[in-house]
Amino acid sequence: MLWPALRALSHGELTPDQVQWLLGTFQLEETPRTEGPGAAKSIAHRSFTDDSGSRLVLDLARTGESGWVFALFYSGQRPSAGTVEAHRALFRDAVDRLGLTLVEITPAATADEVLVAPPAPVGAPESAFGAHWDLPYDELDRVWPHLGLREDAPREVKEVKLRELMRTPAWPDAPEALRRQAEEFLRGN
Numbered sequence: 001m002l003w004p005a006l007r008a009l010s011h012g013e014l015t016p017d018q019v020q021w022l023l024g025t026f027q028l029e030e031t032p033r034t035e036g037p038g039a040a041k042s043i044a045h046r047s048f049t050d051d052s053g054s055r056l057v058l059d060l061a062r063t064g065e066s067g068w069v070f071a072l073f074y075s076g077q078r079p080s081a082g083t084v085e086a087h088r089a090l091f092r093d094a095v096d097r098l099g100l101t102l103v104e105i106t107p108a109a110t111a112d113e114v115l116v117a118p119p120a121p122v123g124a125p126e127s128a129f130g131a132h133w134d135l136p137y138d139e140l141d142r143v144w145p146h147l148g149l150r151e152d153a154p155r156e157v158k159e160v161k162l163r164e165l166m167r168t169p170a171w172p173d174a175p176e177a178l179r180r181q182a183e184e185f186l187r188g189n
Helices: 016-025 081-097 155-166 176-186
Strands: 003-011 042-049 055-063 067-075 101-106
Touching (some): 003 081, 016 081, 067 081, 081 101
Antiparallel strands (some): 042 055, 055 067
């Protein structure tokens, strides 16, 4: 089974020449990936092994008319941080060179890699945290997984996600101790 190690979602129109540049730069075969999450949207991929001998798959997929997904998958042992960061740099460089708009990178390493949803229009259905606070926690460290973050996520990524949570209508109903910890975290304490 393939597991995602890194995924970059971007948006924009690409010419056929730009797609060919991507295929060449990433050394991809023009055959879709057939396994792992999102395989149905894959348009090209390449399998290889890293320094530790783990099988990796670099993938290019489409989402809709102008969405592009660059992904690194692994089978077996998770790739090293160095391998993941090298691919993050490769994905970001491709997005910049092609004039695409970066939507998000998962896992995020910087604040600009976090998808921040725009505020919902008045009368729209509430988000997952919506109008009711249903997490039983009064410790900030226990909230990170509910925001899609690992405990070791970079501080600036945690700040963005925490601010987004604090904008929900449910935040005033969160335990007072948790709200205090969130404020202290954002002040840098």
